[in-house]
Amino acid sequence: MEQLKATPRWQDRRELVRQTDDAGALLAWLPHEKEGWVRAALATRLGQLGGSVSHSALARLSTDDASGLVQVAAAQALAQLGTPEAQQELQKLLEWADDLLVRQAAAQNQTAGSSEQSAAIETLLETLRHETIGHKRALALYQAGQRAGAQLLPTLHALWQTETEPLVRQELIGLLARLGGDAELALFVPALRQEPSMHVRISLVKALLTRRTAATQEVFLQALPQEPTEAVRFQLIHALNHWKDRRVLRVLYESINASRFPGTYPQIRQMLDNSLRTIPTAELVAWLDDEPWVGLCELFIKTLSGRGTEGRQVLLDQLTTQTRRELFRYLIPAVMTWQDEEVRELLYTLFDREARADRPRTPPVLDDAYNISIDYWFYLVRALGTFYQKWSFERLNAQLTTEPHAAIRDTLFDTLHQLRTPEAVAACFAALRREKTPYLIREYARxxxxxxxxTVLELLCERWLDEVDEVLQRELWRALLTLPAPREPVEEEVTEEIDAEIAEILRELPHEELTDL
Incomplete structure (x- = not known):
């Protein structure tokens, strides 16, 4: 007892109890122990040590302890004692215990080793027919199921048609699934849609999952959209996760993005990630070509990017062969994980191919195809901006000079602006001098x-004075008025050396040359 008293961590006390052979010391410590896990270990150890001295303590624990865990352990320990007094206590627990788990523990252990199983089952079934209290009916059914076989099935079928108590129906589901076959499971399919009790529906899902067939998967897929309860929806999703096909992946993805039941998002996302890791690479690549959900394609691409050399080669091939332009917003950032010479050369090729494409000089109607094209340019230009070389600057600047679409010019300008080199900044000032789109004038100037x-003030004033178009002149004046007030330290301040280089370049270039950049 002194050793237990000197042990502060309950985990250590529990291990000490499990190793102690002195029942008297354990009984002496029992009134002082406050941790439920240790009291449960005390009850289990007393049952293992045996002896009449433990009987009264275990009887008190099985009925009076505040923890259901301790009560269950005490009931199991009483069964281990095997004395007539212990059997009497177990019978009392069967009749009066409030906790169903305690009653089940008492029932399971009371009949263990009995040679009169048929008589015991008949007695239990008789109780089941006449008992009106729900939890006692469930307990009687549980006891019958412990020792019965297929001979119970006719009674179970009859109960299934008439029984309404949720506890009893849960026991029925478990027994029908264990003792029956496909005919019994067929009873559960309509019940999954009609059963009012959430707990019974969860039991139905678990029972149906014991037969992992295509028909069962179809039942779950049809039940999920109509299920109003988060706990049952999660159980259905967890069950569907046992099938690794695209329909299930869509269900998982849709569940993450649904507005209902956000509490289960982390678990569902983990299921989705685990499922994607099991899909072969060739299958994921094939799905990219015809999967209508672009968001799911994004997850396919992220999964491929985590597969080392194999995934890298697949993604590089996709950049040259993929015809669905909406996927490039995910493909380009994915290949940028490596940023090596092969990736850079491939991006240069894509840029040249897109720059030579026959596109209208004026933006088309803003439809999905146009937005996808803008996305393509945005991610491609951003990627090239990370590879700062002379080629990158020259090609980006040349494209900015001739690009007809304002949204793409904005991306090109922003990428050059972020290079922060004197040549790139000078090219940005040249772009401000020739830009005709009002909102871009304001953005560039800002x-x-x-x-x-x-330099910005001087350039805008010069353009305003020289401009003959009244609309554009008004926009230039508005750009001057909307410039932010200077403050110290200024935002995105560059070093004095770079600022001086920019000013020197601007002074040396004549007006006509700036215009022609």
Whole structure:
């Protein structure tokens, strides 16, 4: 007892109890122990040690302890004692215990080793026919199921048609699934849609999952959209996760993005990630071509990017062969994981191919195809901006000069602006000088203002004075008025050396040359 008293961690006390052979010391410590896990270990150890001295303590624990865990352990320990007094206590638990788990523990252990199984089953079935209290009916059914076989099935079928108590129906489901076959499971399919009790529906899902057939999967897929309860929906999703096909992946993806039941999102996302890891690479690549859910394609691409050399080669091939342009917003960032020479050359090829494509000089109607094209350019240009070389600057600047679409010019300008080299900044000032789109004039001026406020003001004033188009002149004036007020330290401030280089380049270039950049 002194050793137990000197052990502060309950986990250590539990291990000490399991190793102690002195029943008297354990009984002496029992009133002082506050942790339920240790009291349960005390009850189990007393049952193993045996002896009449443990009987009264275990009887008190099985009825009076505040923890259901301890009560169950005490009931199991009483069964281990095997004395007539212990059997009497177990009978009392069967009749009066409030906790169903305690009653089940008492029932399971009371009849263990009995040679009169048929008589015991008949007695239990008789109780089941006449008992009106729900939990006692469930207990009687549980006891019958412990020792019965297929001879119970006719009674179970009859009960299934008439029984309404949820506890009893849960026991029925478990027994029908264990003792029956496909005919019994067929009873559960309509019940999954009609059963009012959430707990019974969960039991139905678990029972149906014991037969992992295509028909069972179809039942779950049809039940999920109509299921209103989060706990049952999660159970259905967990059950569907046993099938690794695209329909299940869609269900998992849709469940993550649904507005209902956000509490289960982390678990469902983990299921989806685990499922994707089991799909072969060739199958994921094939799905990319015809999967209508672009968001799910994004997950396919992320999964491929985590598969090392094999995934890398697949994604590089996809960049050159994939015809679904909406996927490039995911493919390009995925291959940028490596940023090596092969990736850079491939991106250069894509840029040249897109730059030579026959596109209208004016933006088309803003439809999905146009937006996808803008996305393609955005991610491609952003990727090239991370590879700063002379080629990147020259090609991006040349494209900015001739690009007809304002949204793409905005992306090109922003990428050059972020390069932060004197040549790139000078190219941005040249773009501001020739830009005709009102909102881009304001955006360009705002971004460049923090690098060289005086140059921006001078350039805008010069354009305003020279502009003959009244609409554009008004927009230039608006751009001047909307410039932010200078403050210290200014946002995105560059070093004095780079600022001086920019000013020197701008002074050396004549007006006509700036216009022609």
């Amino acid at each position: 971004r460049l203002f923090f690098k060289s406020p005086d």
